[in-house]
Amino acid sequence: xxxxxxDARVLRLYDQVLEIEQRLIPTGLHVFGKAPGAGQLQALLxxxxxxxxxxxxxxAASTExxxxxxxxxxxxxxxxxxxxxxxxxxxxxxxxxxxxxxxRVESLLGRAIGIFLSGSEEGGAARGARFLxxxxxxxxxxSVASFKLLxxxxxxLRGNTELDALAAALRGEYIAPGPGADIIQxxxxxxxxxxxxxxxxxxxxxxxxxxxxxxxxxxxLDRYRRENGRYPETMAMVLWGIDNxxxxxxxxxQALHLLGxxxxxxxxxxxxxxxxxxxxxxxxxxxxxxxxxxGIFRDLFGSTMNLLDIAVRTVADLDEPEDRNFVRRxxxxxxxxxxxxxxxxxxxxxxAAGNYxxxxxxxxxxxxxxxxxxxxxxFVTRKCFAYGRGREAGEARRMMEACLSRVELTYQNIDSSxxxxxxxxxYFEYLGGVSRAVEQRAGSRPAxxxxxxxxxxxxxxxxxxxxxxxxxxxxxxxxxxxxLLSHGFSGVAEIEHHVxxxxxxxxxxxxxxxxxxxxxxxxxxxxxxxxxxxxxxxxDSTLSMGGRLLEAxxxxxxxxxxxxxxxxxxxxxDIEDRIEGVAV
Ligand code: BEZ
Ligand code: MG
Numbered sequence: 001x002x003x004x005x006x007d008a009r010v011l012r013l014y015d016q017v018l019e020i021e022q023r024l025i026p027t028g029l030h031v032f033g034k035a036p037g038a039g040q041l042q043a044l045l046x047x048x049x050x051x052x053x054x055x056x057x058x059x060a061a062s063t064e065x066x067x068x069x070x071x072x073x074x075x076x077x078x079x080x081x082x083x084x085x086x087x088x089x090x091x092x093x094x095x096x097x098x099x100x101x102x103x104r105v106e107s108l109l110g111r112a113i114g115i116f117l118s119g120s121e122e123g124g125a126a127r128g129a130r131f132l133x134x135x136x137x138x139x140x141x142x143s144v145a146s147f148k149l150l151x152x153x154x155x156x157l158r159g160n161t162e163l164d165a166l167a168a169a170l171r172g173e174y175i176a177p178g179p180g181a182d183i184i185q186x187x188x189x190x191x192x193x194x195x196x197x198x199x200x201x202x203x204x205x206x207x208x209x210x211x212x213x214x215x216x217x218x219x220x221l222d223r224y225r226r227e228n229g230r231y232p233e234t235m236a237m238v239l240w241g242i243d244n245x246x247x248x249x250x251x252x253x254q255a256l257h258l259l260g261x262x263x264x265x266x267x268x269x270x271x272x273x274x275x276x277x278x279x280x281x282x283x284x285x286x287x288x289x290x291x292x293x294x295g296i297f298r299d300l301f302g303s304t305m306n307l308l309d310i311a312v313r314t315v316a317d318l319d320e321p322e323d324r325n326f327v328r329r330x331x332x333x334x335x336x337x338x339x340x341x342x343x344x345x346x347x348x349x350x351x352a353a354g355n356y357x358x359x360x361x362x363x364x365x366x367x368x369x370x371x372x373x374x375x376x377x378x379f380v381t382r383k384c385f386a387y388g389r390g391r392e393a394g395e396a397r398r399m400m401e402a403c404l405s406r407v408e409l410t411y412q413n414i415d416s417s418x419x420x421x422x423x424x425x426x427y428f429e430y431l432g433g434v435s436r437a438v439e440q441r442a443g444s445r446p447a448x449x450x451x452x453x454x455x456x457x458x459x460x461x462x463x464x465x466x467x468x469x470x471x472x473x474x475x476x477x478x479x480x481x482x483x484l485l486s487h488g489f490s491g492v493a494e495i496e497h498h499v500x501x502x503x504x505x506x507x508x509x510x511x512x513x514x515x516x517x518x519x520x521x522x523x524x525x526x527x528x529x530x531x532x533x534x535x536x537x538x539x540d541s542t543l544s545m546g547g548r549l550l551e552a553x554x555x556x557x558x559x560x561x562x563x564x565x566x567x568x569x570x571x572x573x574d575i576e577d578r579i580e581g582v583a584v
Contacts, residue, residue, distance in 0.1 A: 008094065015093030022106075023473040024184075024417045024454075027483030029490060033163035041157070045113050045150045047184050047417070049073070050085075050456050053149065054208050069145045071456065072112065072132070076105045079136040089457050108136050116147055117154075125151055149187060156190035165193035181246040182416045184454060198245045201301045202270035205249030205256070205263060213253030216413065216451045216458040221258075221284065223460045224409055224447060233326040234288040235409040236438060236446070238430045241296030243415050244304075250453055251413045252304055259327065260286040261311050272303070274311045279324050286315050288326040290403040291348045292383050292434050295356030305348055309388025312347045330406060339402075346386040346399045353393050358382045360436075361429035364507045365500065367551060375508055376440045379433035380404070405441040410434050410448050414466075417454045421463075422470045422501040431463070432508025448509055463511045467502065471516050474498065476523055485533065492538035495524065496545045503548050506557035517558040521549050525571050526564065539579055546572040 001009075024047055027040065052067035052074070073085040082088060082101045091098035112135075116128035125147035132138040165175050178194030179186060205213065224232050235258070239251050256263060256274065260282045263271035279286075291308055298305060315327045322329035327345075334344035351357070358379045363369050386396035412431045414420065421427040431448065439445045448463035461469070474480045475498045484491035499520055506512045525531055525546055534542040546568060552558040553565055560568075 007096070011096060011099060012093050014099060018092075020469065020472050023469065025473050025477065025480055026418055027479055029484065029487050029494065032166075033160055035158055035160040041154065042110075042113055042117060044183065045117075045153065046109060048153060048187060049109065049113065049146050049150060051184065053146075053187075069149055070142060072109055072138075072143060072146050073105055073456070075138045075142050075146075076108050076132065076136045077101070079132070079138040080104065086457055108132070111135075113150070116150060121151070121154070124154075153183065153187050153190060159191060160193065161191065162193035165195075169195075180242070182418055182454075184417060185246055185415065198300060199248060201303045202268075202272070203248075204244060204271065204301065204304055205253035209248045209250045210253045210257075210262065212247075212453060212458065213250050214257050216250070216453055216460070217254045217257040219458055219460045220254075220409075220411060220449060220451060221287070223449065227447065228408075231285055231326075232287060232408040232447070233285075234290065234330065234403070234406040235411055236290040236292060236404065236407045236434050237410075238412040238434065239291055239293045239297050240412075240426075240430075241294055241298075241300045243413065244297065244301065247413075247415050247453065249304070250415060252301075252308070254413060254451075255289050255291060255308060256311055258287040258289050259311050259315050261314060263307060270303070271307055272310075274307070274314055276314060276318065279320060285324045285326055286318075286320075286328075288330050288406070289347060290400075290407060292430065293348060293350040293387070294430070295351045298350040298387065305350075305387045306389055308348050309345075309391075313345050313389075316341075316345050334402065342391070343396070343399050346388070346391070346396055347403065348387045349383050349396070349400050349403075350385055350387055350393075351382055352385045352395070355382070357426075358429045358433045360433040360508065361425035361504065364428070364504050365425065369507070372436050372507065372510075373440050375433060376437035379429075379437045383434075401441055404434075404438050405443075407438040407442055407446050410438060410446045411450070413451045413453055415453050420470045420474065421450065421466055421505070422475065422498050425497075425501050425504060428501060428504035428508050432505055435463075436508045445510070448511065463505065463509055464513070467505055467511055467516070468513065471502065471519075475502065475516075476519055481523075485537065489538045489541075492534050492541045495534075496538075496541040496548075499524075499545050500548050503552055503557070506552060507555075510557070512552075512557065514559055517549060517552055517560065518564070521560070521564055521568060525549065526567055531571060535575060535578070539575060543572065543575045543579060546575060 024043055049072040052071050053069035054067050077083065077085040077088060082105070085105055088098045088102040088105065092102045112128045112131050115131045116124045119127065125144055128147040129140045129144045132143050133140050169175055175195040177197045179188055180196040180198065181189050183189060221231060237255055244251055260277045261274040262277060264273045264275045266272050293305065312327060315325065316331040318325055318328060320328060322332065331344045335341055359382055360375050360379050363375060363378060369375055380397060380400060384395060384397040384400040385393050386399060387393055410431060412427065435446055435448050449460055450463065450466045452459045452461065481495055484494050502512055502516065523530065524534060549568055550572060553560045
């Protein structure tokens with residue numbers, strides 16, 4: 001190997017190791033009423049300080065305004081006379097000087113937070129700001145606002161009134177309201193123990209959400225184009241309610257931007273129609289976006305469902321070349337075949353009124369399926385109700401299937417560092433479910449991506465990359481599983497859920513590497529000491545985990561070595577016997 005190639009490989013590896021190291025993961029479950037330990041504070045504050053903070057009013061009119069608090073990472077890079085932190089991160093996998101610059105910025109940030117946290121609390125902000133002035137020439141007036149925010153977070157995390165608030169709620173007393181989000185997205189969620197409020201759907205998407213969404217949407221298309229040499233004509237996107245509350249509509253803004261429009265506000269400041277971004281400004285074709293929407297989103301964001309439908313119809317009506325407007329191309333193809341325009345423009349799909357979920361997760365958890373196509377069919381059966389102006393949420397199976405048969409890319413945004421795609425079964429039921437439905441109807445598996453808007457650089461990853469990252473940082477990470485095991489019974493259940501949710505990605509998208517199952521088996525079942533600990537804490541979940549691994553092998557999703565399988569079967573039968581009281 002040429003030294004240059006070797007160096008490039010080492011840099012790419014360095015980049016990947018860094019990504020794993022810097023991933024913020026929850027270590028253990030939240031105990032209601034208990035404040036988090038000091039150990040995680042440094043990492044949390046470091047991430048919080050890596051984001052620009054805008055006016056705390058999420059609906060302030062202008063997107064142009066400068067952030068009220070600037071990311072310390074940017075200030076440090078600027079002070080050192082380096083490229084922007086974002087440029088350093090983007091180039092660090094390919095250039096040694098960028099990797100070194102990035103490391104310098106991050107190390108200074110880590111030290112600054114350490115100095116901020118050490119010693120007296122009142123002097124923390126001044127100490128941190130002075131350190132960055134001396135070490136990185138960051139003007140004190142620029143950094144001190146950030147340190148003050150960190151000081152407030154530190155103070156608010158120390159107290160925890162959740163139990164008092166619960167007791168007050170049970171007495172029918174008033175509970176102060178607070179926004180719902182995670183701390184990194186919006187530090188205003190603190191203190192916890194308040195009555196979480198949502199958003200006014202007419203104010204979604206907020207200017208900040210629009211600004212962030214454009215970067216992510218373009219990064220998604222860049223990634224697809226890098227791998228396929230062209231833009232996708234049609235993509236399917238999952239929209240959830242809680243996520244759009246937390247981000248004030250980031251995913252909604254992404255969908256609009258992919259279509260090449262912006263929400264327009266009426267005289268009451270409500271987003272009720274759209275402005276078209278001219279093709280010259282957009283600089284790319286308009287993507288045809290099929291939206292599969294959760295029942296919660298449908299209930300919370302009725303006006304947004306209409307907005308999305310209006311956006312599609314507006315784009316379909318534009319007098320533009322079909323190779324620059326894929327919505328128009330597909331609608332015309334359909335209407336030429338005699339499909340009614342109303343049907344040909346249906347893109348917003350959800351459950352029948354009053355129904356929720358895809359049930360794909362239940363089918364997988366209960367092992368009640370033979371072929372993947374049953375999972376895709378179930379997804380469509382549950383989700384084929386079209387919404388939008390003039391539609392009465394009617395069943396529209398044929399329309400949805402026509403849309404899915406064109407999809408080349410499926411996608412969902414992740415907006416929280418707390419819940420990832422193997423933490424809960426909902427990601428695989430939705431993104432996995434729609435991908436499986438597409439695979440059958442389009443005749444090939446779509447490219448499946450997730451974006452990570454918890455990352456200041458709005459990273460886009462393939463499904464496989466995301467599963468690997470979650471496995472490395474959570475399921476197989478001793479910090480993560482030991483944190484859970486300290487909770488005893490429910491900790492083991494949580495580990496089992498991760499294994500089962502990982503299996504869900506095999507079932508729906510065939511996206512799990514062999515090494516993942518190998519190492520899960522090695523870590524939790526074939527390691528006798530660990531197996532004994534798990535059994536002591538929670539026999540049933542341990543049995544389920546073993547059963548799930550055997551199911552993965554039995555269904556041909558995991559090409560396990562025969563010796564490994566034998567040991568797994570022995571362990572499984574032994575636990576089963578113990579549960580049944582045959583052995584002790
Ligand atoms: C939602 O917020 O829309 C949602 C939450 C949990 C599971 C699925 C969807
Ligand atoms: Mg038996």
